[in-house]
Amino acid sequence: MERDGGSLTTRAMSASGRAVAILVTPATAYVTLAFLLPVAVLIAGTFQPNGALSVSGYARFFSEPLYLEALWRTIRIGVVVTAICIALGYAMALAIVGAKASARGQLIGLTILPLMISPVARTYAWVVVLGHSGLLNGLLVALGLTDQPFRILFTEGAVYVGLVQLFLPLMVLPLVSALENLPADVISAARSLGAGWGTVFWRVLLPLTREGLVIGGTIVFNGTVTAYITPAVLGGTRHLTLATLLYQQVAVTDDLLSAGVAATILIAMSVAASMVLRRVAATRSRLS
């Protein structure tokens, strides 16, 4: 009790709950008015297309082949990109953790750096590289591997490439953190007991870094399905995702109901993702 003088103190120093209210209310009021309420109304609006409560908006959405295709594409892209990021992420994280301590800091910095640079610039770089007369095609032609340049840009593949580059750092960081917290020599112990690298990965690394995997995977999946710039620029209008579809419905088709439905689906996915993250954080703090 005595050493917890901190909390006893704050009770007196804060004297009035009024002081707390003055400090906190502006921020909470702002978030409520500028974000929570508009979003809530948006979601509610999708259930009241003509004033009365109904799911006809959703029925229409799910019966439109174009929209359904966008939905499946979005999920597909999310899963594929996340899977690629997990594979590459582990490779990178293992290499970083295995590096010398001095190099490690720099490598992590190098990994964080792209996150700060404008996503427009990052995506445009791929336009240059993957374009019809871009770097990759130029190389392929020059090496004689093909006569005609490939169509890489404006395909789903290009979107994968762009998104992996965008989100890979976000996968690597939690994995590095998880790997750093591995009990020392666990891998060597497994190897000395006769485990091959596959076994080491599946039965030792994966379970022990599961938390970091879930965190990174959730962040990457959430970011991927809600991404706009990359699918818009690299995928074009022929390969719509929920996000690009949403924009199109607002800016071009003026179908606000379907835009709202798409938005609500995106929100649901994001909220689910954040709940997963919350759960992981909660179990972590319970155990520590």
Added chain:
Amino acid sequence: MRTLGRVVLGLIYLFLIGPFLVIIAAAFHGGDTLTFPPHNLSFRWIIAVIENDDFQSDFLLSVALAVAATFAALALGIPAAYALIRHRPRGAETIRGLLSSPVVVSGLVIGLALLHYVVVPLNLPVMVALFVAHTAILLPYAVRVVSASLANLRVDIEEAAVLLGASRLKMFRSIVLPNIRNGVLAAAILSFITSFNEVPASLFLTGPGVHTLPVEMMLSMELVYDPSIAALSTLLTVATLVIVFAAERLLGLSRYV
């Protein structure tokens, strides 16, 4: 094993960073069309982009918006973060969750919701709409980074100041603020960069003649066949790198991320 690790790492970093180098190289192409590899290297397009009136005004707009939104996010976020940490009111966790909520959903949703239910009904001018959206987007970052800084602040020096006669406001100004200065600066830089780079919400809320720079770049991408977008990207990338390096050197930015 070591060398395999190094090779793998090298390839992946090439993948992550390579495209930037391509863009930077392409920006120095002297010809009229975007070409890679570039030849006739010159600063022509870099200069052209800097002197372009439209880009200039977009740039200034983005900067002004980022500064204003950062300031607002900090003005709202610092007192809230302080109250949550120091006074630990009932429901602090809920409030904290509330203040982080904008970061959960994509800017796209924020832009749409604001456009349809706030901007249009209230007939807000474009700049105001952008300001409102960006402030909401930045607030979670401001609260989180400042909280990290406040968590390391000791209660006892605040008590000492009060007992020496300082009012709570004076104590906050003389003792708390100077000691969280680096955290506040880190939050400011992160917020500024986030706002400057923001696209989805800004896309919804821009109007004719009022474009933020990244939105302008995106919209021009398909229409423009010269290296000007590459030049812009190069300038932005270099500027970002300079800011981040400076921040890391002076503040240890990575500690707050």
Added chain:
Amino acid sequence: MSDADYLSLQRLTLAHGAATVVDALDLTVQRGEIVALLGPSGCGKTTTMRAIAGLLNPRSGTIHLGGRDITHIAPNKRDIGLVFQSYALFPHLTVAENLAFGLRLRHLSAAEIAKRVEAMLETVDLAGMGDRLPRQLSGGQQQRVALARAIVVEPRLLLLDEPLSNLDASLRMEMRGELRRLQQTLGITMIYVTHDQSEALALADRVAVMRAGKIEQLADPETVFDYPSTPFIARFMGFDAVFPIVDDKLESATGGQMPYGDAGQLPVNTKALAWRPRNIVIGSGPYRAHVILASYLGDTVEYLLDTPLGEIKAATDAAAPRHPIGKAVAFDLPLAKAARLDTAH
């Protein structure tokens, strides 16, 4: 309220949720006095101190300082100084600026402030260190800055929260002397919170031994040391052998009993007796024991005796005749050397 009762706590009750931390505490402190609040962790001494400072609101009761009721006055208006256990120096200010902080709030001229800071630095032997930052100072130096900062504003009352506990033994001794000297020179009224018995006895004019939110005994150091009033205080002061008296017999916690020859001489309100190891006589006396352990400690020899009352620790001078292990010995619990306790537990 006489000026002599400079600080007065009346039925002060402090609680944290459902738990009562300090229970209807009464305490008066005279001007210029040092009173120590002594007790183990959790007894409520720091909580009491914080309430006096105004960092805590009492559940009930009042606090008067110099005749004025300060119970509900804000902490920054009480003119009470506090030296923190952690020093709480402002890390972003120099030593001189730390000292000047409180003075600036009292709207003194810059010249006056500089003068007082100089003088105080001299007093605590830190002359010339004004430009240093706290992190550049040693623990002992930081402690002196914390003290100087609290004193330089000439508070009406000075509270010290285990200020020496983070210092090593020799530094602690030195600072104890410094504190005593300062207090006598400046005549500041002090309340000193500590769990260290020797510190309280060395520094204080009166000692308040606290336990579970109450003051068990309030007296000068000699009285508390030689004549503790309860078993708890007795044990705290080093009385190992504490036995309640029931029907002319001494009783031990394990249920052992031993008739006590001198029980008839005791007044009715003595409920227990306690002895220090040194005051237990071995070799002669009306009682019988076996020696279980003998430890040579340089100055003394410590024995563990197996008695009808269980195991008792006794000590003799190293020069005294030794008693080998296993031997049956006579021993005595002389009444003259016993502390007479008012309660059995």
